Amino acid sequence: MTPGERKPSAANEQLTFLAHALSLSCLHGPGPWPPHAMDLPDEPPRPDDGKPHMPSVVMDGVRTHHFGVGSAPDTVQAVADLLQERAPRAALHDRLARARALEICDDLPRELARRELSRQQVYEAGHWLAEHGTRREAVKIGIVLVGVSGDERDRELLLLLGTLEEFTLYAAVALLRTQADRERAVFELARRVTAWGRIHAVERLEGSDDPEVKAWLLREGFRNDIMDEYLAPLAATTGDLYSALLDPEPDEALVDGAGGILSALARGDGGPTTGLGAYGDAVPALARYADLAGQGQATLQRLDHLLTIRRHLHKPPEHWLPGDVEALRQRYRDVLDQPRWTELALAGVADPEAPGFSLAQHCANRLGLPILPQLVARLRVDSADSYTWQSVIPMVDAGTLFALAEELLPLDDLANGPGTRLIGDGHEQALELVVTELESHPGFGLPLIRAALRNRGIRIRRAGVRALRAWLEPPAEGVAWVRAAHAVEPDEELRDAMNTLLTGRRGVNGEGSAPLH
Known part of the structure; x- marks a missing residue:
């Protein structure tokens, strides 16, 4: 199939996910793709009732991180029977369309191995589902089957489908199983996605010793459209944040990334993952960041990070030494007492139509600045x-x-x-x-x-x-x-x-x- 070609599907003649991904790739490059790209071909109409909508990609993320996945042994057996009997592809597709891929993605390959299905047979079925699938759960299992039976030649297929956040989790695992440069392949995929896909892919880079991966994690890789708290602990440890901050002349992107990671860790205490209390180098990293932020550029983003960390220091982890805590508190007081931060926040709310007004307002409120006239001016324009x-x-x-x-x-x-x-x-x-x-x-x-x-x-x-x-x-x-x-x-x-x-x-x-x- 050539890029951009919309090949009719054998399953109900609907647009295939592969054709959808190829079209997006032609329009927007390798990724990340714009938010509207997440409206997938099999997405049912959404009623305009204002009720919270929970896309399946979000459900997959929440279940894998918070509630457990469960299993569906009857579905595994039924699908394995269809594969073993070489049932028509459409019948296989339709059965998988009614399944939950998360509940069978681990058990199905094991069952197929137990039945001694040939690698080629599994690959042909998986590749057909990945190429021709029009329902997301069927395509997910197609990617899983390609992952356990494919090889390096499937790289582009997996990257292309994986750039759709719905499939990133499955594509990342498949890339790890099929590619000789498995970590670099997942790294490439991680840079193409921004939400739950970013979280799933980056989590599979944990422990990397690749300098480029580590540098990216500290500057950009922890950021995602869900919550930076999910990836901040991994970035701090795998990226070796404190060692990077000891560079005598760290680049501005590193300083900004450090602030983002440390403030996410501060918010993360009691949140979806671990926070500052579980990060072994938290105290020296916080001290070094305060010094760098105090000496470097004054931006609203850095002010926000400093204020978030300062708030956390009011109730630090119990195992931190009192002397360390007081030293950190004093450090952050000294930095935030610099007049430039107040001037920056007030300048940010001076124009009620400025793009950064909301962040400036948030900072000014935490600094206790009297900005009521500016807020009323804002309401008069919005x-x-x-x-x-x-x-x-x-x-x-x-x-x-x-x-x-x-x-x-x-x-x-x-x-x-x-x-x-x-x-x-x-x-x-x-x-x-x-x-x-x-x-x-x-x-x-x-x-x-x-x-x-x-x-x-x-x-x-x-x-x-x-x-x-x-x-x-x-x-x-x-x-x-x-x-x-x-x-x-x-x-x-x-x-x-x-x-x-x-x-x-x-x-x-x-x-x-x-x-x-």
């Missing part, structure tokens, strides 16, 4: 910035907050329900934040409550009901809004809450409201 709303809320009195929200939020557009969404856009998140505050300030924000009761988000409507329930005597118009919302409310639990509010209140003429059933 009222959908829910993070800025979250920062403003504790800084202003209730009247100012609700007046600002009524002025800046598009309340008519937010009356867009009812619906069943759980996660809304920026304006909806801002509305939820502000209306939640109304529960503690009865008497304010009727226009906000009105929009909330009519919004498509369940949580926002619930916040609106709670806000109105906090009033000693809700106004007649508010009661009317709840009555109208109750009539069309799709969520039974929330409908009951509305009914409780209405039946528990007395009408404006002193008469009880009739129950709503």
Whole structure:
């Protein structure tokens, strides 16, 4: 197949994953590919209901790292039977399409070896699935079979399919099994992916003594679109972070990488992997990083790293020596006391439309800088910035907050329900934040409550009901809004809450409201 050719599949004449990958390669090069490339050919339509979507690649990552995988012995036997009987490829493909590759990828090759299927027979089946598969689970098992029966000639096929994050885990293992330069092959794959694929591939570089791999891990390889905490421990140890920092003139990329790794380790204590407490060179590495950051360029990224580490030093690992802890605290105080950091943060929030405003805001907040005017200016140019709303809320009195929200939020557009969404856009998140505050300030924000009761988000409507329930005597118009919302409310639990509010209140003429059933 030539690059870019979309070869019809023998399985339901759908676009094959290989054709999809070839097209992306022609359009975008070897990778990483843009986020829309993760919309795979067999992806079912997603309802626009705001409910969290858990792609299968995420499920594979979460299961392999947190919950265990399990096994499916009956599926292994059924698939092995099809392979042994040389069943039609379409039948094999369809059976694997209904399987969970993670549950059979280890046991199936062992079962095929026990049955003494020839290497060639396994390879032909695996290669066909990898080339012609139109369903992701079938393609995953095809890659597994190529991995246990193929050789160096399969490198490009595995790299191409592995650049689709859905298949990176399986391709990385297959490359380790088939390539003479196994580590370099996985290294090449790791640089082509950015999310769970990056995590899976980099984890298979642990313990590398290749200088290029080690340097990449420290500067870039630990970064990923999921959480840097997953790879920071490996980068620090395999990359030998502390030794690298002892270079008399470390490059700027190394200093930035060190800050990213150390701050991820600080966040990682109690997180998905190990943190600073498990890194043996943490204390000297932190001290050296403080010195380098204090002497080097002042950037918002470095300020963020310094502040993250400083916060961690308030509650360090118990086994660290008290003298070491106090010395580190003093070091980071000295660095952060440099006026340039305050100037940098304030400069970052001076322009409300600057790309780095959110990071500058985050740093300025942790430095305790008075930036309320800058935050309000930001909301005036982007009222959908829910993070800025979250920062403003504790800084202003209730009247100012609700007046600002009524002025800046598009309340008519937010009356867009009812619906069943759980996660809304920026304006909806801002509305939820502000209306939640109304529960503690009865008497304010009727226009906000009105929009909330009519919004498509369940949580926002619930916040609106709670806000109105906090009033000693809700106004007649508010009661009317709840009555109208109750009539069309799709969520039974929330409908009951509305009914409780209405039946528990007395009408404006002193008469009880009739129950709503």
